[in-house]
Amino acid sequence: AQITYKQLYYCNWIGNLTAIYHVDALGKIAIASIKKRQDWILWLQILKKIKTATPLCESLAYYRVRNDSLSASKWRLLKFNFKIYREFHKRNILFASYDM
Template sequence: MSVSIIMPMFNSGHYIKEAIQSIISQSYLDWELLVVDDCSEDDSANVVTEIVSDEPRIKLITLSSNGGAAVARNTGIRASKGRYVAFLDSDDRWDHDKLEKQVKFMEERKLAFSHTGFRRVDSQTGITLSEYLPPEELTYKDMLYANQVGCLAAMFDTKFTGRIEMPEIRKRQDYAMWLKILREVGSVSGLQEILASYTVRNDSISSNKISLLKYNYSVFRDCEGFNAPKSFYYLLANTYSRIKRGRS
């Protein structure tokens, strides 16, 4: 198994079928999808169960209690078998050639960690709000000033990183994981193409901007182990960067 795709799921019945279909439709065929149900209260599990009956590459894992996205993703990582690990949330989408292009990009350059460009799409209208093309390379120091890697766009090679897991904080766990990987491998390479769609929802966990400040601070203070002044410095740098880029 070459690519393991991790998808946390919580009350995603309205979106998840399209997210999974974007994986099934990939031009690259050597993948497994691990959908981790974080105690959904809607019909999410039923939707996935129907799809699983016709697609053996998909596995549904059900958690016994709600632990949040980091717990769900780590459960998927531990159950994964692929050399490469990628993430797709249950309301996002991949373009049909995303995996093919990204795996080729990593194999040709022998990369440990990569990401692609993506578009931000309004959940209500389907209109593209903005597009992001990544820099060719980002270092650990670069990423301290701003998280420039989208979770839906990232992929790492377990041959270099092992089956690394996310810190189990409620938000910004992906950012903390990228920093953790970069401390080991040095840099992340950007594939200069837009290959995914990130859904912007007003009801999403990331829409609460005030609470995100606390979790960004936690990334530096608790996950990176910085002292309080240094953590506050990078919190301000991140906040300034997001305001400058006009992102929530």
Template sequence: MNKLISIITPLYNSERFIESTIKSVISQSYKNWEMIVVDDCSTDKGADRVNKYSQKDHRIKLIRLPQNSGGALARNKAIEEAKGKYIAFLDSDDLWHPEKLEKQVKFMEENNYDFTYTWYEKMDEDGNLINEIVKSKDKMDYSELLKSNQIGCLTAIYNQKKLGKIYMPLIKKRQDYALWLQVLKKTKYGYCLKENLAQYRLVNGSVSSNKINLIKFNWKLFYEIEKLGLIKSSYYLMWNIFTKLFLKR
């Protein structure tokens, strides 16, 4: 079980949260990892905080982009530099439970799965849990995922040794959703480890918290990135809206 895991972390003005995120990685029971933090020209001191840890722990790597380019390019730069068999994702304001990597890699190795995700819970901006656990479906294929993105970015891992390095399209939001769809073109299913192993932070004013904007970004994903055409794009957009409004995960 000594497989290297590359952790992909984009950083932009997350000085308040990044140290907690790094500590949740350092605290992992699974120790064979590298954490690649890509700073997208932050205007706060978040990158300095990362640098403090990288000087003490060689597994933590800081890359600074020359100009602000967005989360997709920052993640892609980290994927480009990744050396691990597995690619995992953790944003700069989210947290992992200590056994997250150990349990998920064991789940993948024992079942020969190339793409997996887990349940996660939500917390407010100050880190207080709000008693909501997001429970994804047991497994999902490409068509099922088009209806609703039930894969939390902070929980996903794919096998890059088997599938190759898969990158995010350069769109403002929904890059993770787009990436999962690309992964599911290379492997038939993504599988859920049905345990709560991560904490997702709800940050006030984030684009992901604006549901109207998400409709726009989903349309762009279906119509322009996936090139599904007018009818199919409309169909899957309605599925997404229906799922958000009426179905609980």
């Protein structure tokens, strides 16, 4: 199964720990200078260019979340998700709230 921009719009399905893209084909894409969710923006930018991503059906790494890590609390990530919808996707407050 492929991952599309539309699927990625609502949830970051691409794990940044093992994901790669072909720089010769897409060029270097800068990571956004925000505290959280910058990996999500990167993959959204890439999928705007290539339309789909192909996941592997095997685990290549394990990711450990600590209680004090930046991504430990999904509730705290909501404001950053809202910021992505507002600033990156240019959605107004109503649609950004709905999209979450």
